[in-house]
Every structure is written in structure tokens, then in C-alpha cells.
Amino acid sequence: MKIVEITPSTLRGTVNIPPSKSMSHRSIFCAALSGGISNIKNVLLSEDIKATCEAMESLGAKIKYKAVDEKKEIYNLRIQGAGRMKLKNDKIDCGESGSTIRFIIPLLALLDETVTVTGRGRLISRPLDAYYDIFDQKKVYYTNKYGELPLTIKGSLSSGEYSMDGDVSSQFITGLLFALPLLKGDSKLVITTELESKPYVDMTIEMLNRFGIDIINKDYREFIIKGSQEYTSADYSVEGDFSQAAFWLTAGILGGEIYSNDLKFSSLQGDKVIVDIIKKMGGNIEKLILGYKTSRSDTNGTTVDASQCPDLVPIVSVLAALSSGMTEVVNAKRLRIKESDRLDAITQVLSTLGADIAQYTDGLVIKGRGKLKGGEVDSFNDHRIAMAAAVASIKCEEKVVIRNAQSVNKSYPKFWEDFVSLGGVINELELGE
Ligand SMILES: O=C(O)C1=C[C@@H](OP(=O)(O)O)[C@@H](O)[C@H](O)C1
Ligand SMILES: C=C(OP(=O)(O)O)C(=O)O
Incomplete structure (x- = not known):
């Protein structure tokens, strides 16, 4: 098991978003x-x-x-x-x-x-x-x-x-x-x-x-x-992943300036809607040639319909926990059957870090505050929970310890390297099973 201990710091710089x-x-x-x-x-x-x-x-x-x-x-x-x-x-x-x-x-x-x-x-x-x-x-x-x-x-x-x-x-x-x-x-x-x-x-x-x-x-x-169809070979270059970009775009809103590159604006990926969610919450997000720049902003709570973008919920909940006012995440029943019960996992993780969050059958209610406290949390072996907790650390007063931090390997094996390259301060510890 990998344990990552994060000393809160502002992230800034450029990150090339991994392929979808x-x-x-x-x-x-x-x-x-x-x-x-x-x-x-x-x-x-x-x-x-x-x-x-x-x-x-x-x-x-x-x-x-x-x-x-x-x-x-x-x-x-x-x-x-x-x-x-x-x-x-x-x-x-x-x-x-x-x-x-x-x-x-x-x-x-x-x-x-x-x-x-x-x-x-x-x-x-x-x-x-x-x-x-x-x-x-x-x-x-x-x-x-x-x-x-x-x-x-x-x-x-x-x-x-x-x-x-x-x-x-x-x-x-x-x-x-x-x-x-x-x-x-x-x-x-x-x-x-x-x-x-x-x-x-x-x-x-x-x-x-x-x-x-x-x-x-x-x-x-x-x-x-139609039946009797045949697949024909083709060449394709994989575009950047908006679900992963969401972590860095949010990190920019919470901290310094982050350039998230290698994103395709005409992508069909539903998680592209993170750009609209950030805008709706009042975040500074700017479209550039290669991707987006996000920078420190004061954001407000909103209602997020998770039915078409379930994978955004962990990171949007982090942003909501650090925005003024209330956020409601609705139509999120499916999150209970992902790599973890994500509604429960995000509620436990953010509560431990000091957020005001409650879950109900198919959603979340989050009352935002300016800062979180920090503390020790588990990723529930879920990559998106580990990455969301890491981004939350930016606004924590004390250290954040994430157990089962290796879960990022499921989708983003170099997440911790990118976190450090943006100025994140971490201590890694490998424990036996
Ligand atoms: O088809 C896909 O690539 C995916 C579909 C979504 O699942 P649901 O359709 O179950 O929401 C999403 O959560 C998953 O991460 C990837
Ligand atoms: C739910 C996810 O993936 P999968 O369903 O493919 O395990 C995910 O990547 O968040």
C-alpha cells in the first residue's frame, strides 16, 4: 500500500493532460x-x-x-x-x-x-x-x-x-x-x-x-x-482526457495559475462540461490554444446534475466544499456502483478533512467554507477519490495523508509525479499489503 503525506501548498505551472x-x-x-x-x-x-x-x-x-x-x-x-x-x-x-x-x-x-x-x-x-x-x-x-x-x-x-x-x-x-x-x-x-x-x-x-x-x-x-458489418482498420491518436483535466483545472481555481494542455475543444467527452461547471461557479477559466488556464478565484455553490458526467462528482465536490454557499449534486445514484461507493467515499473523505457534506440516496449536499482542516483519509482504493483528496489538500491548514494512494494507477499512474511537478509537496511511503 502506498501512503502519500501532503504538505499543503499552492500548485502552479503547466500540465500535459494524459490521453483519454x-x-x-x-x-x-x-x-x-x-x-x-x-x-x-x-x-x-x-x-x-x-x-x-x-x-x-x-x-x-x-x-x-x-x-x-x-x-x-x-x-x-x-x-x-x-x-x-x-x-x-x-x-x-x-x-x-x-x-x-x-x-x-x-x-x-x-x-x-x-x-x-x-x-x-x-x-x-x-x-x-x-x-x-x-x-x-x-x-x-x-x-x-x-x-x-x-x-x-x-x-x-x-x-x-x-x-x-x-x-x-x-x-x-x-x-x-x-x-x-x-x-x-x-x-x-x-x-x-x-x-x-x-x-x-x-x-x-x-x-x-x-x-x-x-x-x-x-x-x-x-x-x-445492421447485421453482418465488418470492422475496418483505422489510425487514431487519442485525445486528452477531460475527466483527468478536471483535477488540474480545479487545482488552478483553488491555488495558483495552472495551464492544462492537450485538450481537444471539439471533443465528445461529456466531462468537458467541467469547463461550464467552473464558469457557473464563478471560477476564472480561459480557453487558450492548447487547452485552458485556470487561476485562483472565489467560487459559489451551485446545483450539479451528475446524470451525464458521473466521473466529475468527486472533484466537483471538492470545489463545492471550498466555495461559498450550498451545492447540491443530484441524479448521482450510479456513483454508488463505481470503484467505490463514491457518494459515501467522498462524504467520508471530505468530512474528515473538515468539510460540511451530507449524502442522500442519489446525491450530496455540500455547504462550502473558505478552508479545510486536513487529516488522514483512505482512497477507498478509488483513483478519483485519491486524486480529489490530493487537490483538496491545497486548501487545508494541516497535512493530508492519503492511504491507498496507489489507486491512481488505475487511470493515471503518473498523477503523483504531475502533482509534484506543479509544486505539490509529498512524502511517499510504501507499506506491505
Ligand atoms: O464508457 C465509458 O468509458 C465510461 C462510462 C461511465 O460509466 P456509466 O455509464 O456507468 O456512468 C463512466 O463513469 C466510466 O468511468 C467510463
Ligand atoms: C468508473 C470508472 O471506470 P470503469 O467503470 O471503467 O471501471 C472511472 O474511471 O471512474
Whole structure:
């Protein structure tokens, strides 16, 4: 376990935002399913992306890694796709990556071979029921003890009508959109309730289009998927990650001046909305050529609807805890089934640091104050909680100690290095398990 002790300081300087995790997963999946060679450039080999690469190698893709910036773990990937998948390994470990497991399961259910998927940490119990319902309807055999991983599947999905609730996780919809075009016949995916995390579905469809797959989106209520489609190879360079940028943009508002570079303004990433949230709260944020500059500002509380940008909640809660007035985070039920129960984790962490915060079933209420106290907190093994606590330290009077600080490896292995490069003062301690 890594423990990071932070002595509060103002952060300032320039940070190159790491490549998007969501776009990396999607491009690697698509490249691996094509019959040719794709070059996927600017990939951060975080734990989750490594899980996706290994999973797709298990389906027959061959991946060559060329370091672009070894220190930052950024690589260009040359992916020889497997076309129609060829199962090389019947045990697939998705690590702690929800995206990897939810994107791959429908593909495995096309194979008609016995294959087991597993994972670690909270992934073991993160819900997959949306797929089990489909498997029951479509007569795909599966077995899982107590509803948890490992999950063994043997079956063959058939084309036709599929239906799914829109408020559990868009990752199930993405998973089906990857697999259904490969069936012989046409399919229709009906979303039975208002779809949450819509931008993630837009990102999926954009990536599928790049790789030659066509999906008709009927107002997020129905997706029409023609059968017998083929993935074609493509080259793609991964854009910067707005979910990660949110930490540094907020750090700039709380402290000195921070330049967050390598962001694509026309990105489909829903977490781009962090820019609007900061503006709405009264933060100084300026669009420059390469990204944004944020600088110390007095901000005010607001209402944040988390339904389309769940991953922003931990860091937006930090900003809210240090803004005047009340902030309400609404429509955030899904946060309870992420790497941690994020509504509970952020409430515990921020309360320990001295914030005034309360949780309810699907949201948070935060009463802001000028400063926090500091203290010792756990990341709950959740990367976004660790990173949010680190940014909160900027406005703490005393030291902040973060246990399980290695959880950042899931999406941003060089987070602590970037924190220090911006002037963060940390002491790291490695303890045995
Ligand atoms: O498809 C994706 O890349 C993701 C979808 C979101 O999940 P939900 O759809 O479950 O909200 C998000 O929280 C996750 O970090 C990444
Ligand atoms: C929830 C996340 O990822 P995943 O669902 O892919 O584990 C995340 O990155 O915050």
C-alpha cells in the first residue's frame, strides 16, 4: 500500500493532460476487431488500459507497443486485429476495469465457446445484471457464484430486439453496440428509461464509425444496428482526457495559475462540461490554444446534475466544499456502483478533512467554507477519490495523508509525479499489503 503525506501548498505551472481512458478503450476494442492493422497513437498504459489490451489479445489481436514517452507510460500501439475473434485464452482477467468487462462480455457471448471472465477488487461485485437478463432471454448459458465474478459464459447471442434500462450504466449499451453489428441479422436496442451518461454512447458511436461500423441513434431511445458489418482498420491518436483535466483545472481555481494542455475543444467527452461547471461557479477559466488556464478565484455553490458526467462528482465536490454557499449534486445514484461507493467515499473523505457534506440516496449536499482542516483519509482504493483528496489538500491548514494512494494507477499512474511537478509537496511511503 502506498501512503502519500501532503504538505499543503499552492500548485502552479503547466500540465500535459494524459490521453483519454474512454477513447483508448474504445479504439483498442475497435482495432482489435478489425481484420487489418491499426495504429492507435498516444495511449497511456494505465492499469485499466493494460487490462483492455490483454483482454483483446486473448481474443486474437496482436499488439506491438512503441514507447513515445516511457517515463509517462505513453505508447503508440500497432494492433493487428483478429477480425472474427479467435479465442487464445479462455480466462480473461479484466483487473478492476468496469469498461473492459462490460465492453467484452457481449463479444464473448458471440463465440459459442466456454470462456471465463474475472477481475479484482470492487469489480468482482460491480453489477452485470443487465447482461444476465439478456442472457436469460437469449438463452446464453452463464454461471457466476452469488452473482459475482468469475463469470463463465457459453453461448451465442442472436440478432433481434434487445432492451435495457438507461439509468444503470451506459457501459452495457456500449458493449452491445460493439457486438451486435457482428451478428448476421439486424438488431434493435431499445432503451426503456431516459439514458444517463449519453456522451459515452456518443463516443462509442463516433469510434465505431471511424472503424467502419454504422449505428443509427434514434434520440437515445432506440439504436438500430445492421447485421453482418465488418470492422475496418483505422489510425487514431487519442485525445486528452477531460475527466483527468478536471483535477488540474480545479487545482488552478483553488491555488495558483495552472495551464492544462492537450485538450481537444471539439471533443465528445461529456466531462468537458467541467469547463461550464467552473464558469457557473464563478471560477476564472480561459480557453487558450492548447487547452485552458485556470487561476485562483472565489467560487459559489451551485446545483450539479451528475446524470451525464458521473466521473466529475468527486472533484466537483471538492470545489463545492471550498466555495461559498450550498451545492447540491443530484441524479448521482450510479456513483454508488463505481470503484467505490463514491457518494459515501467522498462524504467520508471530505468530512474528515473538515468539510460540511451530507449524502442522500442519489446525491450530496455540500455547504462550502473558505478552508479545510486536513487529516488522514483512505482512497477507498478509488483513483478519483485519491486524486480529489490530493487537490483538496491545497486548501487545508494541516497535512493530508492519503492511504491507498496507489489507486491512481488505475487511470493515471503518473498523477503523483504531475502533482509534484506543479509544486505539490509529498512524502511517499510504501507499506506491505
Ligand atoms: O464508457 C465509458 O468509458 C465510461 C462510462 C461511465 O460509466 P456509466 O455509464 O456507468 O456512468 C463512466 O463513469 C466510466 O468511468 C467510463
Ligand atoms: C468508473 C470508472 O471506470 P470503469 O467503470 O471503467 O471501471 C472511472 O474511471 O471512474
